[in-house]
Amino acid sequence: MNSSVLLRFFKSRKLSYIIGFAFMFAASFIQTLFPKVLGSAVDLMKNNGFEPGQVLTQVFWMVLIAAIVFLCTFLWRNIIIANGRNLECYIREELYRHFLKLSPGFFSSRKTGDLIAYAINDISAVRMTFGPATAMSFNGIVICISSVYFMFASVSPSLTLLTLSPLPFIILLMLFSGRKVQTRFRIVQNQFGAVSDRVQENISGIRVIKAYVQERSEMEKFSELSSRMKQANLDLIKVSAALPAMIEFGFAVCFVMNLMFGGRMVLRGEISIGDFVAFNGYLSLIVSPIVSIGRIVTIFQRGLASLGRLNDILRVQPEITDLPNAVPIQPEGAMELRQLTFYYEGSDVPALHEISLVLPKGHTLGIIGRTGSGKSTLASLLFRFFNVKPGHILLDGRDINDYALDPLREGLGVVPQDTFVFAASVKDNIVLFKDGYTDEDVQHAAALSQIAGSIEAFPDGYDTLLGERGVNLSGGQKQRLAIARALIRKPAILILDDALSAVDAVTEGQILNSLRQTRKGKSNILISHRVSGIMEADEIIVLEKGRIAERGTHEQLLKKGGMYYDIYTEQLEEGEVC
Numbered sequence: 001m002n003s004s005v006l007l008r009f010f011k012s013r014k015l016s017y018i019i020g021f022a023f024m025f026a027a028s029f030i031q032t033l034f035p036k037v038l039g040s041a042v043d044l045m046k047n048n049g050f051e052p053g054q055v056l057t058q059v060f061w062m063v064l065i066a067a068i069v070f071l072c073t074f075l076w077r078n079i080i081i082a083n084g085r086n087l088e089c090y091i092r093e094e095l096y097r098h099f100l101k102l103s104p105g106f107f108s109s110r111k112t113g114d115l116i117a118y119a120i121n122d123i124s125a126v127r128m129t130f131g132p133a134t135a136m137s138f139n140g141i142v143i144c145i146s147s148v149y150f151m152f153a154s155v156s157p158s159l160t161l162l163t164l165s166p167l168p169f170i171i172l173l174m175l176f177s178g179r180k181v182q183t184r185f186r187i188v189q190n191q192f193g194a195v196s197d198r199v200q201e202n203i204s205g206i207r208v209i210k211a212y213v214q215e216r217s218e219m220e221k222f223s224e225l226s227s228r229m230k231q232a233n234l235d236l237i238k239v240s241a242a243l244p245a246m247i248e249f250g251f252a253v254c255f256v257m258n259l260m261f262g263g264r265m266v267l268r269g270e271i272s273i274g275d276f277v278a279f280n281g282y283l284s285l286i287v288s289p290i291v292s293i294g295r296i297v298t299i300f301q302r303g304l305a306s307l308g309r310l311n312d313i314l315r316v317q318p319e320i321t322d323l324p325n326a327v328p329i330q331p332e333g334a335m336e337l338r339q340l341t342f343y344y345e346g347s348d349v350p351a352l353h354e355i356s357l358v359l360p361k362g363h364t365l366g367i368i369g370r371t372g373s374g375k376s377t378l379a380s381l382l383f384r385f386f387n388v389k390p391g392h393i394l395l396d397g398r399d400i401n402d403y404a405l406d407p408l409r410e411g412l413g414v415v416p417q418d419t420f421v422f423a424a425s426v427k428d429n430i431v432l433f434k435d436g437y438t439d440e441d442v443q444h445a446a447a448l449s450q451i452a453g454s455i456e457a458f459p460d461g462y463d464t465l466l467g468e469r470g471v472n473l474s475g476g477q478k479q480r481l482a483i484a485r486a487l488i489r490k491p492a493i494l495i496l497d498d499a500l501s502a503v504d505a506v507t508e509g510q511i512l513n514s515l516r517q518t519r520k521g522k523s524n525i526l527i528s529h530r531v532s533g534i535m536e537a538d539e540i541i542v543l544e545k546g547r548i549a550e551r552g553t554h555e556q557l558l559k560k561g562g563m564y565y566d567i568y569t570e571q572l573e574e575g576e577v578c
């Protein structure tokens, strides 16, 4: 998938790449004409009674060469480097699109920090490889080949061979140290990952750390990680610092050899002084591309490693997708579960076991049960966050797997246990960045969920920023905001997953009252630990270890005197039921 992403990108920008590389070729090649013209000018000046006009012509050529090289370099840099940025943006969007397609199970098995690293570090490494590093390689190859050609063809083959004889050693040395640098660099990167993971985890869990007075021990662990990272960096510097010095030494040997052997050839009249100057110019021209080889190899190694990592991620297939003949319609509100059994991956204990029930359109189902009894699992199966075999969940008589995912989820509304607040305005948090809702719709949804008063007390009302950059909400306020978010969409089936646990009994009553009045003809599934949250439902099921232990209306269940009755009396004594 990923190589085709690269190919698709290159194909879509074929023309600009061809133009960019043409300018780059022109710049690199024309640059190598400069030492030759300089040499000719020196030869002209050396002769007695030289013609100033002839020298001026050479000067003109030199200025023209410099101007063309400047222009071509400016153009190719703009085209190729800009294409690198476009590639980065293209892959990042592909990756993000892919992330959005992946099923929740994928995200629970990966670290957030790792996924962020894909989107930032790896994509940036790929950009460096297929942008600047590729350009530098091409540029360097053209400069080196044409410089060596001119040294060989227009100065002296024997001098070229002699002077460049240290080059293979320099290149071998660079490749050898490059590998060492690469290994040590990988250790630095791993240490960096460990440090940033720790920082991220500690910042997210700062309240737990403080509450359990863990600051000192966390600091000690962090210091150890930080020292390891420092040591890894020092080890890297030992190799990387020696490399440029060794390369410079190698080139110094080349220049000294040119001075010795080239100088002798000038004295013997085998080459002109202008040739000697031109030769020096070519030698200077190839220094920079050859010095860059090590860096380019490192960039390529990193880029290819990152491309491999991205490939692995992009190859992960979303577990939950539309069937080929999926129907693009929203459910209308009737639900039936037939012998629904569900195991989480890797678990041999069913989270739900042979659940059968019917929820007619417009009815309300209450689900109560102890923690871990399977309540939230049932809610997440309705959203197809996990796959269920055909025939076990039916919506309006149609198997849930036959629905296209988007309309299915658009027809459902959920208020999950853990409410997520985006770093955005209150209004955007309610409409979820969708157009098409009026201010009145937003205010109405907020009023129904009993949050309007709190919002209006905020400095900027519905425009108040929430989350990291803005106001922090209490647990109960967050829950009510999430209820407004679900209500505004007027879903055919509304699922409140313990969504009133953080509000007081009076507010809970008010919200349930609003629901009864505004959701006539629509279905609701109320999941709660508290009897008060579900007692008015048309049918209540009591879940116990994934099975339906009891079912009926509130009155029927009380009469039964079973588990529901026990929960009710327990909560009555604790004052949780009015």
Ligand SMILES: Nc1ncnc2c1ncn2[C@@H]1O[C@H](COP(=O)(O)OP(=O)(O)OP(=O)(O)O)[C@@H](O)[C@H]1O
Pocket (backbone or CB within 6 Å): 108, 344, 345, 347, 351, 369, 370, 371, 372, 373, 374, 375, 376, 377, 378, 417
């Ligand atoms: N993603 C998951 N992977 C594996 N097991 C899970 C996962 N989510 C829940 N479980 C397990 O499935 C069982 C049912 O969990 P579920 O969250 O549905 O319970 P619950 O009734 O909603 O609990 P609570 O009232 O505490 O929210 C539990 O044993 C739980 O450990």
